Amino acid sequence: MNELSPLLAQLVNGLIIGSIYGLMALxxxxxxxxxxxxxxxxxEFYMLGAYASYFVSQTMGLHPVAGIFVAIxxxxxxxxxxxxxxxxxxxxxxxxxxxxxxxxITFGLSLFLINMALAVFGPFQKSAPALTGGTIDLGVITxxxxxxxxxxxxxxxxxxxxxxxxxxxxxxxLRAISQDRDTSAIMxxxxxxxxxxxxxxxxxxAGAAGALLGPVFLVYPIMGTVPAIKSxxxxxxxxxxxxxGAIYGSLLVxxxxxxxxxFLSPAYRDVYSxxxxxxxxLFKPKGxxxxxxxxx
Amino acid sequence: xxEVANVEAGYGKIQILNNLSLSAKENKLTLLIGPNGAGKxxxxxxxxxxxxxxxxxxxxxxxxxxxxxxxxxxxLGIGFLLQRVSVFPDLTIEENLKLGAWSFKKDxxxxxxxxxxxxxxxxxxxxxxxxxAGLMSxxxxxxxxxxxxxxxxxxxxxxxxxxxxxxxKIAKEVYRVLHELRDEGITLLMVDQNIRESIGYxxxxxxxxxxxxxxxxxxxxxxxxxKQVVESWLKF
Numbered sequence: 001m002n003e004l005s006p007l008l009a010q011l012v013n014g015l016i017i018g019s020i021y022g023l024m025a026l027x028x029x030x031x032x033x034x035x036x037x038x039x040x041x042x043x044e045f046y047m048l049g050a051y052a053s054y055f056v057s058q059t060m061g062l063h064p065v066a067g068i069f070v071a072i073x074x075x076x077x078x079x080x081x082x083x084x085x086x087x088x089x090x091x092x093x094x095x096x097x098x099x100x101x102x103x104x105i106t107f108g109l110s111l112f113l114i115n116m117a118l119a120v121f122g123p124f125q126k127s128a129p130a131l132t133g134g135t136i137d138l139g140v141i142t143x144x145x146x147x148x149x150x151x152x153x154x155x156x157x158x159x160x161x162x163x164x165x166x167x168x169x170x171x172x173x174l175r176a177i178s179q180d181r182d183t184s185a186i187m188x189x190x191x192x193x194x195x196x197x198x199x200x201x202x203x204x205x206a207g208a209a210g211a212l213l214g215p216v217f218l219v220y221p222i223m224g225t226v227p228a229i230k231s232x233x234x235x236x237x238x239x240x241x242x243x244x245g246a247i248y249g250s251l252l253v254x255x256x257x258x259x260x261x262x263f264l265s266p267a268y269r270d271v272y273s274x275x276x277x278x279x280x281x282l283f284k285p286k287g288x289x290x291x292x293x294x295x296x
Numbered sequence: 297x298x299e300v301a302n303v304e305a306g307y308g309k310i311q312i313l314n315n316l317s318l319s320a321k322e323n324k325l326t327l328l329i330g331p332n333g334a335g336k337x338x339x340x341x342x343x344x345x346x347x348x349x350x351x352x353x354x355x356x357x358x359x360x361x362x363x364x365x366x367x368x369x370x371x372l373g374i375g376f377l378l379q380r381v382s383v384f385p386d387l388t389i390e391e392n393l394k395l396g397a398w399s400f401k402k403d404x405x406x407x408x409x410x411x412x413x414x415x416x417x418x419x420x421x422x423x424x425x426x427x428x429a430g431l432m433s434x435x436x437x438x439x440x441x442x443x444x445x446x447x448x449x450x451x452x453x454x455x456x457x458x459x460x461x462x463x464x465k466i467a468k469e470v471y472r473v474l475h476e477l478r479d480e481g482i483t484l485l486m487v488d489q490n491i492r493e494s495i496g497y498x499x500x501x502x503x504x505x506x507x508x509x510x511x512x513x514x515x516x517x518x519x520x521x522x523k524q525v526v527e528s529w530l531k532f
Contacts, residue, residue: 169401172391176384182346183382188370188399
């Protein structure tokens with residue numbers, strides 16, 4: 001059994017990181033489903049969430065868990081504001097090439113936020129305090145309590161999001177908009193307002209992921225790039241727009257990464273998820289849940 | 297109930313409606329007929345705010361509604377049955393109906409009561425309440441669309457080609473239901489290509505040609521010289 005414990009530790013680690021990636025990928029999926037745009041600035045909301053949480057716990061001296069909630073609120077409102085300011089021309093028939101507009105706007109926003117963070121926070125890596133100290137000894141493996149707490153919070157947030165999407169008026173309306181925007185207007189749903197809320201929800205999930213992973217990795221202006229690329233990998237391999245795909249895809253990526261680290265080499269950690277993506281798309285070009293809709 | 301006066305509207309530089317005026321009287325089924333491209337569907341879209349008129353006024357119960365965003369019209373008591381299939385395919389039938397009650401979503405007792413009311417009227421929907429709406433047959437989808445439109449108790453319903461794509465038997469059923477609605481006191485403004493069938497159910501008919509009203513009369517009158525009217529469309 002003892003020979004297996006490093007493997008087991010890696011697997012658990014993979015699931016922990018996977019559940020946090022899941023938050024980020026689900027955020028991307030919500031934005032894609034409702035607004036039909038790919039948010040290229042998703043990684044920067046992750047970065048801002050990490051900074052928000054870092055400052056709440058380091059500068060203000062509050063508990064790191066409080067920092068996570070501040071990060072969620074801050075990125076939600078920032079997301080709503082940015083959507084209102086930059087993306088509403090998409091729905092007022094002012095823009096001729098909507099996809100290109102959304103691509104340029106969100107990509108530009110990404111560069112802007114990175115450089116703003118460089119100017120405001122400086123280029124140096126900051127290490128955020130762990131959510132909680134100590135370890136949990138399971139006999140076979142020992143886990144850091146901070147990581148376990150981060151995963152539990154991520155799972156709780158995922159469940160809350162799934163509840164909102166599947167069981168509330170807001171979620172039903174968001175799913176309706178993602179399927180048929182004109183008909184939801186006929187129902188009296190203000191798709192423009194809910195679009196801003198959807199962007200805010202997507203952004204705050206990235207913000208939460210950043211706040212949760214800040215203590216695991218480090219906090220710096222371009223910290224969002226790799227997680228953002230990974231969430232793109234996740235939603236593509238799980239089928240664009242599928243909620244199920246986003247969640248299972250992130251667990252898969254988390255597991256494959258840690259198995260790769262264990263059996264091959266930790267140096268290529270970021271390569272394994274791309275390998276999986278290539279393999280899945282070779283055999284299932286529509287992704288794992290091909291054809292599945294946004295609400296599945 | 298609904299007064300459209302001197303409306304001009306179109307898509308981009310292409311003008312479809314030219315100084316068009318008509319009205320839909322309370323508790324009546326008003327039918328719009330005309331050749332393809334006459335602007336029938338565009339008129340309904342303009343009334344509902346999907347197309348913004350460049351000129352003219354649209355008044356509903358005396359209140360100006362032109363230029364209002366579409367989502368505000370549901371709250372005023374106007375419903376719209378689109379020509380194409382418009383159920384939310386990946387929502388359940390019950391969720392589809394619920395969204396019909398969006399304008400009074402905070403009153404959960406009333407929402408539940410309206411849903412029950414619709415289940416009574418359309419029993420097939422109750423049987424399939426937790427199935428995805430996308431899995432239903434064409435006729436059942438149409439019934440769900442009608443039930444969903446009725447959820448908030450609208451005063452006026454715009455109807456675009458209610459029988460498009462349906463079998464004659466189901467089309468008849470749809471007309472029967474629409475006729476019942478009129479008898480219950482709902483005003484209907486309907487566009488239809490299936491003239492022979494729909495004219496028998498209407499009260500008043502407008503003929504549209506090139507974005508204008510070319511004639512209007514009581515339904516039974518136009519029924520008599522329907523042949524002439526349709527032949528006149530073939531001339532241009």
